Amino acid sequence: MSSWSDSLRFAFQPVINLTTGGVTGLEILARPEAGDILAEARRDPEVDLRLAVSAVRAAVRKETLLPLYVNVFAGTLADLGGLATLHDAVREAGRLPWEVTIDIGPPCTHVPWRALLDAVAELRGQGFRVCADGVGDGDIPLRLLVDLAPDLVKLDASLLARPAAVRAMRTLCEELGALLCVEGVETEGQCATALAAGAQLAQGELFAPPARLPVADVYVPPRSPGVVSVPRTGPSVREFVRPAALLPATASAGQVRALLTGSPDVSGVLLVDRAGVPVRSVHRSRFLLSMSGRYGHALYADRPAAKLGDPPRTVGVDATAWEVLEVVAVGDRGRTSDDVAVVDAHGRCVGVVRLADLVRALAETRVEEAAGLNPLTRLPGSDAITAEVDRRIAGGRAFTLSWLDVDHFKQVNDGAGFAAGDELIRAVGRALREASPDTARVGHIGGDDFLVLADQEALDPLASLVLDALWSAGGHPVTLSLATVLCPPGSVTDHRQAAACLAPLKKAAKALQGTSWVLGRAGAGGHEIRRGSERAPAPAG
Known part of the structure; x- marks a missing residue:
């Protein structure tokens, strides 16, 4: 050297x-x-x-x-x-x-x-x-x-x-x-x-x-309430991977004990073969309990640690947090605290995930979602929809963003009463949720306004189910207005630009008679009238 x-x-x-x-x-x-x-x-x-x-x-x-x-x-x-x-x-x-x-x-x-x-x-x-x-x-x-x-x-x-x-x-x-x-x-x-x-x-x-x-x-700043890094469709297990404590499959119980006693933060040890594939999982508490018995050390210290281990629980590196929970749920209830090994395409261990990390993150996600639900319809508000819009834009995915409301809703409340108005809003929210596929997101952004984020192929079935229904409040017929903007990849940079493209379409839909639907494309002028008719001009004089 x-x-x-x-x-x-x-x-x-x-x-x-x-x-x-x-x-x-x-x-x-x-x-x-x-x-x-x-x-x-x-x-x-x-x-x-x-x-x-x-x-x-x-x-x-x-x-x-x-x-x-x-x-x-x-x-x-x-x-x-x-x-x-x-x-x-x-x-x-x-x-x-x-x-x-x-x-x-x-x-x-x-x-x-x-x-x-x-x-x-x-x-x-x-x-x-x-x-x-x-x-x-x-x-x-x-x-x-x-x-x-x-x-x-x-x-x-x-x-x-x-x-x-x-x-x-x-x-x-x-x-x-x-x-x-x-x-x-x-x-x-x-x-x-x-x-x-x-x-x-x-x-x-x-x-x-x-x-x-x-x-x-290390210092890690607390996460801001508005920052949501876990996709609601299922967080990736990659986001929860911790380093794994690995030893060769031939390791003795004494070697495992030395590692565990010298590293109090290690919750378990994975025994891997020469290729790095997990073959046995040694849980910290159960292992040390076996070793601490009256004759435990004398019996096991020089014997293979694999005899005190269990078959490893493994998930692929592309799994979601929900799939990890399924692996834990179908196994022995006595092993719910065991680490789950994350393996690559070759079966080699790249780390472990702990159940506590998954439960905490999923619980935080649910709490954030619950806090944003509209109390009348139990649908998420605009924040949840716009966050998903930004994720789809970042992912280069095409999508459609639709706005729907009840025509002349103030007159509905004034004529039929607020209770009838509330029931109408709940019914429209239910219809939107039931008509939307699993890949779509429906939000209630306040009053009689709703947002729907969906793929283009879902538009016609959804519109037919919702707009063809006969809506009424207090015995009086009610019409709806729907405006949709198609957003191909690269057409908008964020949810604000998508909303700006939607605004003139909303105005055009409200200008039509009866139940209406106006469709436009981000970045392109003009629009297509799918439902509704132009209002007749006022008579001269």
Whole structure:
């Protein structure tokens, strides 16, 4: 090792799960006390590889069990291939390759893509996870990013000033099966923006600065009530993944006991085979209870820990929180507190989820939804609908947004009484909810106004069921007005622009006689009259 190693130190910065507030891993950062070893590593792949090996060994000396993020330049991978030396160092350190993520950093401009992609394929074959680092501030082309198909994308915090870009990257990550991390977060405002834009992970000075020792505590700002990062259609299990405590399937009970007693926050240990596939699950309390009996240590200490474990509960990395709850519900009730292993497409463990995290997040979602329900119809208000509109826009999905109300509703209340008016509103709300497919969202935004978010193919059946009905209040016939704006991908930037496109259509629908329906397209002038007729002009004189 060259002399620069004598003055080289490493710092550790945690990567934070924004949903759970937990630490998902530690990025190892080189901190040379003299010289510019990082510039040398950028020029010399062999130096960069030795830095990565030294980083892994430094982490082992700190006795951290957390997953690791190790930085490597893209050019190093293209020149040296799958980094067999790093793989050997990880194995010698007693760590498993799937506990290590390789952060591939720029520059990328002059790196031969084919060699880089071949090296990444070799890394994955060894079990490493792959991260595209410095996206948004580096020079990685979008096409190369897609070809890399990383497990994680680290986005520079400067892009938080352009939330639409962050939302677009979240959409791309979902297509690639990757998580989105924002690095360099320094303020609570940046954290809130990252969360609102869909980032699942973050790191930066706000949570914890790089430190010589892995931190035990981090600061995570409380979530603002208006920020909802969990989609109501079913939060992804990716948002709740915690690091897993892994040991080889051949580990003894004594080894498991040493890990558990030395790590009080670890709730269980997964025993995995050489490929990283979970084979047994060891629950902390049950295991320690067995070991603490009168002859427990003597009986089990040197025996395989697998004999004190249970079959692992596993879900795929693309599962939803509801699917995890189903896995827990159909199993042994005595194991409801067990961690559930999250596995990738190859069955390898990428982490665990805890039931408490899921229940807490789903409960918060339900409380937020309940707080926004209209007391008359028990339908959500405008906030829920507009949030879903923004999610569909960020996801590049086409949608339709419709506004419906009762014509001359004040006269209905004045003539038939407010009780008859309330019953009419409840009946219209029920009809909209029953006529809408599961993919649609119906909201009651106050008074006699309703919003419907749906796919275009759902429009005609919904309109027929609601507009063809004979509505009345206090024995007097009532008509409805419906206005719809079609929003193809890219036609609107957010829910405000969609609402602005809907406003003139609403005015046009109200100008028609009888039950009416007006249809328009975002960004295009004019509209189509689907129901209703033009009012006759007033007689002259």
